Amino acid sequence: MPDDVALVGFDNWDVMALACQPPLTSxxxxxxxxxxxxADLLLAAINGEAAPGRHISPCRLVVRDSTAVPVGPVSGxxxxxxxxxxxxxxxx
Numbered sequence: 001m002p003d004d005v006a007l008v009g010f011d012n013w014d015v016m017a018l019a020c021q022p023p024l025t026s027x028x029x030x031x032x033x034x035x036x037x038x039a040d041l042l043l044a045a046i047n048g049e050a051a052p053g054r055h056i057s058p059c060r061l062v063v064r065d066s067t068a069v070p071v072g073p074v075s076g077x078x079x080x081x082x083x084x085x086x087x088x089x090x091x092x
Contacts, residue, residue: 006067022065029059 009017012028034057041051 003068008061008067012062017062017064020066025064025067026062027059028062030057033057 007024009024009026010029011031012026017024017026037055037057041055044051
């Protein structure tokens with residue numbers, strides 16, 4: 001990795017992501033904010049306040065060394081850039 005296979009994890013648990021060789025690129029779902037929103041909605045429902053609809057929580061891609069620039073064209077017309085070694089963040 002990352003020249004032959006790109007590997008991306010889920011949940012961005014630093015203990016695991018940083019213990020891998022190379023460090024694992026991961027999706028961070030923002031679980032603290034997700035939990036806070038769920039608790040707020042639950043308390044509102046208990047108090048009889050309606051919270052209809054869909055609630056979307058942003059996530060971010062934490063790019064580490066387990067991914068590289070694609071060799072071929074990038075779908076969507078984007079311009080691939082090699083992530084700098086270590087940790088960078090992008091909103092998804």
